[in-house]
Amino acid sequence: MNTRPVLGSDKGPFALSASFNADNSCFSVGLESGFRVFSSRTGDQKTAREVGGGIGCAEMLGTTRYIAFVGGGKQPKFPQNKVQIWNDATQQISTSLEFKTPVQRVRISQTHLIVVLLNKVGIYRMKMPPEKVADYETVNNPFGLCELGKNIIAFPGRAVGQVKLFDLTTHNVSIIPAHESPLRALALSADDTAVATASEAGTLIRLWSFPSCTKLSELRRGVDSAIILSLAFSPSGTTLSVTSDKSTLHIFDLPSPSQQSHTTRAAADDHKWKLLSKLPLLPRQFSDTYSNCSAKFEMGNEPASFGPAARSATLQAGIPGVPGGRPTKGLLGWLDDSTVLVLGAGQDARWEKFVVGFDEAGKRAVWREGWRRYLD
Template sequence: MNTRPILDSDEGPFVLSVSLNADCSCFSAALETGFRVFSSKTCDQKVAREVGGGIGCAEMLGTTSYIALVGGGKQPKFPQNKVQIWNDQTNVVATTLEFKTPVQRVRITQTHLIVVQLNKVGIYKMKIPPERVTEYETANNPYGLCELGKSTVAFPGRTIGQVKLFDLNTGNVSIIPAHETPLRALALSRNGDMVATASEQGTIIRLWSFPSCTKLAEFRRGVDPAAIFSLAFSPSGTMLAVTSDKSTLHIFDVGSTQPADSKQHKYGFLSKVPLLPRQFSDTYPTASVKFEMGDEPTTWGPHMKSATLGAGIPGVPGGRPTKGLLGWLDDNTILILGAGQDARWERFSIVIEEDTGNKIVAPSGWKRYLDD
């Protein structure tokens, strides 16, 4: 294994971060030298742009030619306190937003632009130039946690473990006291009626209804702590996918928060025995499978589990290359994307075993997407 520090790598190109567009049809890769766009379904490259410097994050506006760029890496192309709205048809910056502190992440749709800083979230109407709607202070948010749906924005609140939801249509604000420790991952369902949350502890994933903000379920990823990389609802909202630094993909059935009987539970009849620790009765994944995080230097590691640590690669969400990013192509097909020196695209299929009727997750394709 190559144990040299990431930023000293001379084996290019090196992917700093990766991001999916709103409908998961494409993904963008931010590099030390520019950015690229790929088809999510086939992993075929659609766009490759060398811009003469590092891009920390690149967020696509649907399938249009507009991409929000933030500088990053060893030699950033742009200052990290600016968001550049790049028009790929003309190869020029259409407009720029400047801030007092570095930008952690950007979210963008046809109607809105969300800019995430370490302790602030700004909400804008997507125009040229963007029109500010409002902004909110947040707890430390080095991972740039923020989910932008069709009519809702979800992001950390001012209190640790809290989720704030902003209704883009009405301006109403809702608050969910989701966890006692800092948030590590968020997800919104496609129709906006559910929110999934995970904390730095990484053992329990909680499911909340919206707009009522009541807790619907708790799912147990495992007993030992882990860094949750990504949460994602299936298009129909019937399943929730979870990845972690254990290199495992878990699938939970959202519509069935309790097993039909003890025979289907991980711990069998023990799940019904009173007074045993709660992990014996908790709801475990319906299916799990290993994914490849990629062969990376040892300097990329578990010390970045904590949202209180901000050191790392400048301009990159979380300070380390994206790993375990989830996207659903349809209700039976999941993608896992990773950045870094060993940048990977993996596809998994959800199938039902004929003999047992159990749901399983099976690998159905993978690629190092920067390889020629």
């Protein structure tokens, strides 16, 4: 495998969280003393700001000068119940929004600002100051689950395992009863036509179409339970990447409807359980769709008190102001249809680049091309 040597090995300050911008060209990191912005393609630092306190959540508006902040960490710069819109050109706060309860996460685009509270999602037009469009009650959402696409928003509904989809153009609302257990991860395809969901059970990933809200397929990560850390569609929507607290990156090729209906002996030969997948009466684990390939990524060496994340998707705990209460781990972002990044924050903050392709035998494969500890 083509594995590049480590690019940097010095440990830097503690990273509270990491987040990609809308096109995954950059990622922002909240620190105990400020924030930093990095190039996704190289992992090189682009911007570093000391603001005199902790930033638990930093969400970039594209590659422009605006970043949405929530205070966090041991000594937060701002209260956790406020969203601050930072203008990096002036290095000042342009506007802010205050809420009655702590903010779990923020999503931002050129047109909209989404604020996620423990039991509510607020939708705003991106103006100065932001203009409220709507808000919706949700089940407990301590991980701040919310995906902002071009024209839709996906977030938990009022019932356990339910996904609510809000159309930004029509303001129509759709509901998907996705799982029986609480949601743990969400993803939207680039064209807003597909939704991927995982529950805290961590065994199955389900794919749903939009706007019909019908189930397209089920993908099996494994038989034993795990924490799904992140889901991400490739830019073309033909591949789904999945990370879990098993330190495993899974790659699923998503077949077209014609391919889904085409069953051959070759398909059975490629299946995890070979011909057993075609035998009747065996448990469904033998016939389910498994990942086409997988690789290991680094969770990083963390103190016991800053583990990957709490297993429960409904209980609130951990570091104030940080989505999920724990440093970001296993965050996925595609650069193109063959390159996917895995980010981790914490004491051992890492950037890893993986290439998805084929090995010498023509089998689907994924391998790590390079990595670095991105903080100085």
